[in-house]
Amino acid sequence: QVQLVESGGGLVQAGDSLRLSCAASGRAFSSYRMAWFRQAPGKEREFVASTGLNTYYADSVKGRFTISRDNAKNMVYLQMNSLKPEDTAVYYCAASSRFLTNSAVARMLSSYDYWGQGAQVTVSS
Numbered sequence: 001q002v003q004l005v006e007s008g009g010g011l012v013q014a015g016d017s018l019r020l021s022c023a024a025s026g027r028a029f030s031s032y033r034m035a036w037f038r039q040a041p042g043k044e045r046e047f048v049a050s051t052g053l054n055t056y057y058a059d060s061v062k063g064r065f066t067i068s069r070d071n072a073k074n075m076v077y078l079q080m081n082s083l084k085p086e087d088t089a090v091y092y093c094a095a096s097s098r099f100l101t102n103s104a105v106a107r108m109l110s111s112y113d114y115w116g117q118g119a120q121v122t123v124s125s
Contacts, residue, residue, distance in 0.1 A: 083123045093115070094112035
């Protein structure tokens, strides 16, 4: 069982940076694939980034966002630079106990077993 708690959300202006953190409880954190998803108002939850054996990014954030993890602290981060108003969403941390080596599968919501409660990120223009 893994519990995830996000923090670091807030209101920023376009062009600013923000770092989200996700604290994970439970054993064998280093063996989990970790990911960030986001959900904007009126839209479906979408993949943002994932890290495990390989790291993947959504095209919309590639070059601006960086996912990283500290296995010693059971933490995963999402560094978001050059934020845009369209990045406004609730950001969710997710964990998968499965060994996901396929890029397409690693981007699917159904591949992840555990979810955090979400952190609001609002980017004003």
